[in-house]
Amino acid sequence: MTVKIFNFSRVLRTAVLTAGLAFIGTAAISALPAQAAQEINVNGGYAVHGYDPVAYFTEGKPVEGKDAFTATHDGASYKFASAEHRDMFVADPAKYAPQYGGFCAFGVAMAGRKFNGDPTQWTVKDGKLYLNVNATVQERFRENVPGYIRGADNNWPIIAEIPEATLSTNPPEGLTQGAQ
DSSP states (O other): OOEEEEEEEEHHHHHHHHHHHHHHHHHHHHHHHHHHHHSEEETTTTGGGOOOTTHHHHSSOOOOOOOEEEEEEEEEEEEEHHHHHHHHHHHHHHHSOOGGGGGHHHHHHHSOOOOOOOOEEEEEEEEEEESSHHHHHHHHHTTHHHHHHHHHHHHHHTTTOOOOHHHHSSTTTTTOOOOO
């Protein structure tokens, strides 16, 4: 009888250990998309609302991407207007991906918050793409682009991995406010 209890205990221990490892592995895998979702503004399943991030640089305007031309970077999917644009992005995603994960640059600078970046309210400054939440905010951002970029550059590393819901109720320390 003791042997049967010992065997049962070993089987139980093995089952619990296996289940625990499976849970940890699943949690680690599922944490990756959650982190990407916190760091990159994804709407309708795509970053930049499905607009082509390369077009801001090559055509000087927002252009909607096509389902036929997609790529994934940092856990987010992007659409492109052409295979050429997709290939340019894949070769150098840091060059074309919007700053602050595509969240509103002004919101990151002013409040350390992650407001939805509107792909039609954009600025390219010093070879980087910045989105803002609406035309009014875009106008204000353009009054002092370098200053707001400095403020957002300070705040982004602090808030990048924090969900917006947490930022709205419990802002972290070390944030600056506005143009720097």
